Amino acid sequence: MSGEDAMTQRASAPAGMPESSASRTSYLPWVTTPLLCLAILAVWSVYVRFSGISPFILPAPGAVLQAWVDLLHSSRAWSDVLATVTATLTGFVWAVAVGVGLGVPIARVRWLEQTFNPFIVASQVLPKVALVPLFVVWFGFGITSKVLIAAILAFFPILTNTVLGVKSIDQGHRDVMVSFNATRWQVFRCLELRSALPYIITGMEVGIVLALIGAIVSEYIGGDYGLGHLLISRMNAFETDGLFAVMIHMAILGFIFYFAISALRRVLTPWHGAGL
């Protein structure tokens, strides 16, 4: 299955195939994004220098960079990163397991869907970070409440996308499997899972970022570790440049997680045109 073959084929595809015009403009973000970032930094520098604003409100970009380099050299900060990453990934893995595990039967069995649907809607509407204090009361300041919040936030997009994915399976494809005398397990393995996978990965893309948010928000009030805790401690110390530095760490983590899932999409669904 060579992706390169698929690419060349796509490039020479006849009119009516979607991808052909995209290649002409695909280099544009590689030029505009750095330029825009530089422009923002320049405006920021100039503003800080000439407005006389206090560094407690808005530090200069250079100070933020220095604080960020300090973070890179701080072993304590690295253990905070590790704590946040651990909570995020553990929660995320639980969310994937439970979301897919519940999503497939809910999509298949009508009465299960009807039974669960009110709860799914209700819990999507509830701002789930409101549960953080409750979980701290129940499970203490340890990793358990962080993992739970991360998992609950990531769970819903994964569940709803799994349900959508399994429901979107082509009836014609199902007929084909019937004509092959396929067993239920074979239908799941060769059709349902494969067909729903692009949807599940879309849910995972949203879910991993939500898991990170969940972990950070629960670190705001719970525990002595994690980037959320570090951020709050910088705030309390009036180290605004450090606060920005922690935000940069968080943003980088978010990017890494998101692109990891995108890479997973390319590996798992090379046949699917919608890859990044």
Add this chain to the structure above:
Amino acid sequence: MQLKPDHATTSRAAAIRLEAVDKWFGTRDEPVHALDVTDLDVAEGEFVVLLGPSGCGKTTLLRMIGGLIAPSHGRLRVMDRDLWQGNARQSDAVADLGIVFQDANLFPWFTVEQNIALPLELKKVPKATRLARARELTRLVGIAGFEQRWPRELSGGMRQRAAIARALSYDPDILLMDEPFGALDAMTRDAMNIELQSLWMQTGKTVVLVTHSIPEAVFLADRIVLLSPRPGRIDSIFEVPFARPRVIDTQTSAEFQSIVSDLRHRLERIA
């Protein structure tokens, strides 16, 4: 219509036998009679075309023969085996049936080769054997060289060829085709019909094909089963006498045109 001696149905065993089969859809309160009580025998090696206006139950009939839906009453036998026992589809009978749908229905996440070999994979045929079989079939249906492509990289006609290869992969005795070329343009369609005929002559399969194109039916069929709607039922059966292999020019002959015209008049009366 005159009988064609070497395709006389009585001389050979029935590959498919419908005994008082009918089909109701819908609820208990509002039942819809999709197919009236129907008897039909299809001989081994025969090419039968189900022809009729929409709503005549031809697709319902084909899907019942294919085991995709169960008849409401009656008995359905495939290669002398019951297709249904109670509510259970009999897998040994289904193994004799290959189905080609109007949409190719290839799985986009498998390559062409993997799609063709999929039925064999499900039957636990070793990988080397099933891939060799897939390559053999791509040559047979004329898509050799496209084994490693994704289905989306193929044209509609090539996808349908791959679907035919997939249905043939486990060597069923019977090929059921539900308007297999209905979504293709006229030129491709003519070419595919000629190739289907030669495929049928090479393999000796029994073929049941659904269409609403009269010339296509006359070109392909040994026998045309004409169905009428509301409820679907067999109106009449036409024998088509032309020798094989039929060629494009067969379609311009006066006899061909007269059969087409007879069928057209009959269809107008029943539709």
